[in-house]
Amino acid sequence: MNWQKNLKIKNNHPLKDKTTIRIGGTARFFCEPRDLKELKMLIFWAKKGNIPVFVLGAGSNLLISDRGVKGLVLRLSSAFFTSIELKGNSVEAGSGVKLAKLIRFSLDNSLTGLEFLSGIPGTLGGGIMMNAGCWGRDIAGIISQVKVIDLNGHIKTLKREEISFDYRKSNLGRYIILKARMRLKKSVKGFIENNIRDYLLKRRHSQDLTFCNAGCIFKNPKLESAGKLIELCKLKGKRIGEAFISPKHANFILNNGNAKSEDVLKLINLMKKRVKNKFNIALEPEIKLWR
Ligand SMILES: Cc1cc2nc3c(=O)[nH]c(=O)nc-3n(C[C@H](O)[C@H](O)[C@H](O)COP(=O)(O)OP(=O)(O)OC[C@H]3O[C@@H](n4cnc5c(N)ncnc54)[C@H](O)[C@@H]3O)c2cc1C
Structure with a gap:
């Protein structure tokens, strides 16, 4: 079908190089949707064909079998899913954006609060799903809302109070995370830069x-x-x-x-x-x- 061709669904696509440990076989189906419309079409296509859906972030917390994944692997890496916007002292970003880019953006806008995540090689979506954290803090502490879509194509915005986070886990497992808003604080660039440098240094010593x-x-x-x-x-x-x-x-x-x-x-x-x-x-x- 034409719409399927337009979506550029790849067959038996290698995943190894999309993970930080560089291990894993192929995805039976793989696609990087360009926008929400395409993502919805993919969700419906998978649902109709009874195909399990997997969401891949930066693959930095994953071990993929050498036999591969029998399903549709989606990666939200297009411009639509990696945009970052300033909303007062908050930052709203697509789930596919890398944490490093988000930290850079908040530094450029003199906003503090994200520095403790420096050196974590994941995306915002993966970070929220895993409640990534370190040095006694985690991402749950800065999130104010998360926009998600479920595997029936329903979209909703969840307030922080509606989400339960625990040590390296959240209850968002049945959703695909689309974007999130983080509450930060105004500060001075030198202070934020120092924080980033200190956290990266600490990490180099311990990992x-x-x-x-x-x-x-x-x-x-x-x-x-x-x-x-x-x-x-x-x-x-x-x-x-x-x-x-x-x-x-x-x-x-x-x-x-x-x-x-x-x-x-x-x-x-x-x-x-x-x-x-x-x-x-x-x-x-x-x-x-x-x-
Ligand atoms: C060198 C190194 C250091 C690390 N240090 C830390 C650390 O200090 N603290 C820490 O917490 N973690 C750390 N990690 C682990 C990892 O980076 C984090 O867990 C990160 O948040 C995972 O994000 P990701 O985008 O790579 O997710 P992935 O590994 O791609 O996926 C992880 C899970 O999240 C799901 N997921 C990803 N994106 C979405 C989405 N948009 N919607 C729904 N589900 C999604 C996946 O399906 C999967 O279940 C480290 C990893 C490495 C390699």
Whole structure:
């Protein structure tokens, strides 16, 4: 059909390079809609064909199976979904915008509040879905409203009070996030720049950025650090296939170049098993697994 051709739906499209860990097979269907009209058409097409829908942000919290994803993978990367607007002391942005770009925009407009997210390589949509955060703060603390669409094509704007956020999770799982508004504060550029520099420096000291990775594999259990527990199990540097546990930060799994999703999954299981045996603590994955 003509409209389908216009949407440029790709078949068996590679996803590996769309993730930060550089692992994964193909998407049965892949599309980057140009606007809301196209997104709606894709949602209806998938619904009619009973095709599961997956939303890909920057792929920085994902492990995709080497066997790929049997569904429609959508990436909201077009200009329509990555615009940023100033609304007084608030910023409203499309979900596909990278957090780094958002931080740059608020700096340019002398607005403070987003700096703690510096160095997180995700999009706004992924950040909201995961309630991304660090240094004791999370994105939930600055959101004032989120616009979403469900898989029946219904659009609504949810106020902050209508959304429940918890440590690295939200209750928005049945929606596609379209845009969000963040409440920031007026400040001076020098102060914001210093904050960004300090946060990036702190990150460089604590995280391992030498090889491709998907950030922290596990959530921190209450009052514990998952990385510390894994380290105490003497698993730093442990390698399976081409994947290995970071010698610097034990909650990171690094891709030596050609790691397979199976290698990473085996390491994940090993980390879980060893921590359970030694400390009787069940680690819960932070990363999302697509298979
Ligand atoms: C080096 C490194 C450091 C990191 N440091 C941190 C950190 O300090 N703190 C932290 O919290 N995280 C961290 N992360 C993890 C990751 O960057 C964050 O979780 C980020 O918010 C994920 O965003 P994303 O766009 O990459 O989402 P993706 O990985 O693409 O997707 C994650 C989930 O969000 C969903 N999603 C994405 N966009 C949308 C949308 N528009 N609508 C609906 N669902 C959507 C996906 O379907 C998936 O379920 C780090 C990762 C790396 C690689």
